Amino acid sequence: MKATNSIPVIHQQAGSVAGRKFRNLRISLTASCNYACTYCVPDGKRLLRSNEEISSQEIIRMIRLLKATAGITKVRLTGGEPLLSNKFDAVLAQVMTMGFGDVSFTTNGEYLLKKIDIIRASGIKRINVSLDTLVSERFRKIARSGNLENVLRGIERVLEAGISVKLNMVPMRGINDDEIISMLDFSLARNIELRYIELMQMGHLLNSPEFDQQFFGMDEILELISNHYSFSETRLNPDATACLFSIAGKGRFGIIANKSRPFCVNCNRLRLTSNGRLYGCLSNHKNHDLRPLLDLSDDEAKKDLRLVLSKAINDKKTPWFMGEKTVMKFIGG
Numbered sequence: 001m002k003a004t005n006s007i008p009v010i011h012q013q014a015g016s017v018a019g020r021k022f023r024n025l026r027i028s029l030t031a032s033c034n035y036a037c038t039y040c041v042p043d044g045k046r047l048l049r050s051n052e053e054i055s056s057q058e059i060i061r062m063i064r065l066l067k068a069t070a071g072i073t074k075v076r077l078t079g080g081e082p083l084l085s086n087k088f089d090a091v092l093a094q095v096m097t098m099g100f101g102d103v104s105f106t107t108n109g110e111y112l113l114k115k116i117d118i119i120r121a122s123g124i125k126r127i128n129v130s131l132d133t134l135v136s137e138r139f140r141k142i143a144r145s146g147n148l149e150n151v152l153r154g155i156e157r158v159l160e161a162g163i164s165v166k167l168n169m170v171p172m173r174g175i176n177d178d179e180i181i182s183m184l185d186f187s188l189a190r191n192i193e194l195r196y197i198e199l200m201q202m203g204h205l206l207n208s209p210e211f212d213q214q215f216f217g218m219d220e221i222l223e224l225i226s227n228h229y230s231f232s233e234t235r236l237n238p239d240a241t242a243c244l245f246s247i248a249g250k251g252r253f254g255i256i257a258n259k260s261r262p263f264c265v266n267c268n269r270l271r272l273t274s275n276g277r278l279y280g281c282l283s284n285h286k287n288h289d290l291r292p293l294l295d296l297s298d299d300e301a302k303k304d305l306r307l308v309l310s311k312a313i314n315d316k317k318t319p320w321f322m323g324e325k326t327v328m329k330f331i332g333g
């Protein structure tokens with residue numbers, strides 16, 4: 001009689017350590033950006049694309065491999081500025097056919113008008129736009145470039161196309177904290193969810209007094225809002241990174257409180273940079289080069305990728321964001 005193996009084979013998903021899994025993939029299409037926001041890059045230096053940037057076909061293959069091995073369900077294209085990259089159209093179109101439950105991208109909004117046909121045709125349902133101010137001169141001081149009018153017109157066109165928009169605002173003391181309410185009014189009037197992002201100690205802000213001077217945290221944001229609106233906190237799924245609040249009859253807003261209410265223990269994000277490096281944690285500059293996998297067959301590449309993913313999940317630092325020298329636009333915000 002033939003011996004049978006009665007021990008069940010467990011296909012453990014890579015990228016899962018003690019119940020932790022990667023689910024959410026952020027892909028930086030390029031490190032280059034048309035803006036040079038004060039909190040993102042020092043001295044107004046606009047970062048350029050790296051010579052090592054991988055192609056759109058290579059990105060798409062990496063996404064397929066990551067979907068198969070890590071069990072990714074959510075994808076966000078980011079950068080640098082994703083709309084600046086000539087890979088944007090192809091990668092977005094392909095990602096939309098891959099069966100992910102949720103696809104979005106994050107943009108500074110400058111090129112939304114130019115790209116509206118591509119965006120609409122892709123079938124994407126939602127996007128995030130970073131907007132720190134509604135005052136033109138201030139806008140150019142923070143972004144050190146750009147045109148607020150273009151961004152606002154772009155947002156309107158996206159909404160007209162039936163695509164939902166979330167706005168990301170980084171409130172900074174003495175810079176735009178007086179716009180916390182006007183930004184919320186603007187968003188509620190347009191059925192936009194505003195997310196206040198607490199300033200993060202990244203790149204040049206890591207060891208800089210600027211960080212403490214400018215940090216404007218969740219408690220103060222909520223106190224200001226409570227003078228204008230009554231709101232209640234909404235329960236979210238456990239892996240959510242934002243604290244969400246609803247204002248009855250008007251809408252809701254969120255706070256990504258990296259410092260005040262850290263969410264690292266629940267984080268399931270994985271980041272792929274524009275030069276093919278995989279980062280398991282925003283708080284850890286350790287990364288894994290995926291480019292050698294491109295020379296392998298799918299089966300071999302998946303085998304190697306499972307090993308890489310189990311290392312990357314161990315790169316996650318807890319319990320809170322500890323600061324990192326890497327600039328957000330390299331790693332993909």
Ligand code: SAM
Pocket residue numbers: 033039040078079080081082106107108129130168170197198199200201202205328329332333
């Ligand atoms: N260019 C796109 C944009 O502007 O949305 C995508 C890349 S940008 C790096 C992504 C997000 O990172 C933006 O919402 C930006 O505000 C945020 N960001 C960058 N540096 C940050 C910091 N030090 N603290 C908090 N948020 C930061």
